[in-house]
Amino acid sequence: MFCKFLFLISFTLRSFAEAYPTLYPETNQLLKSQATQLDRLSILNDSSVWYFNFIAQSSYRKDPGSVVTASAVNFPAVIGNGMSLALITLAPCGILPAHIHPRAANYVIATKGSTRTYFYEENGAKLIVNTLTPNTMTIFPQAALHTMFNEGCTEATLVSALSSEDPGTLTFANSLFELPIDLVSNAFGGDISSFRSRVPNLASNAIAGTRDCLARCRK
Secondary structure: OHHHHHHHHHHHHHOOOOOOOOOOHHHHHHHHOOOOHHHHHHHOOOHHHHOOOHHHOOOOOOOOEEEEEEOOOOOHHHOOOOOEEEEEEEOOOOEEEEEEOOOOOEEEEEEEOOEEEEEEOOOOOOOEEEEEOOOOEEEEOOOOEEEEEEOOOOOEEEEEEEOOOOOOOEEHHHHHOOOOHHHHHHHHOOOOHHHHHHOOOOOOOOEOOOHHHHHHHOO
């Protein structure tokens, strides 16, 4: 069981891409320094800066999927409005690996497909499991560990509203390897140092699904 768990973690780690830097830091700083919303509007005075195309972003991809978020990272118009919005795309069998948003609760509504969702908020709590189909939703509380799995053989899409302009993402598998490796190994009951070299930079992109699902969908 221990080896199987490590395999699943290593598979997740190899699939992650680099996190994206803030695109307009100077604009964000200027907006945050304004006394009123009217002052911010005088800076954001062109209609184009209030428009965001999710599928035009470099982080968007259909297979195995992606999470594209309009946030303070790439969309200055969110500054002062208290939330951000994400488009989640999952190819057949696609998985969004376990992660948390340290500064935001997460309201997720499905628009296409069938997506299994899981969240675990704290020690002693019950694992919450739901299946989202079009026009249904769930909530991931702030900082709750959560993951999603497209259990179907067609594409799934979801829209995620986050209660912060800068929700942040901390991915479970990656974050473990930021801690002293001997402490982490003791927690898992075995040496996991050999997996450390496989840890890439952080991100929250989708990964390919389980072998059983891929075989069922003949991918």
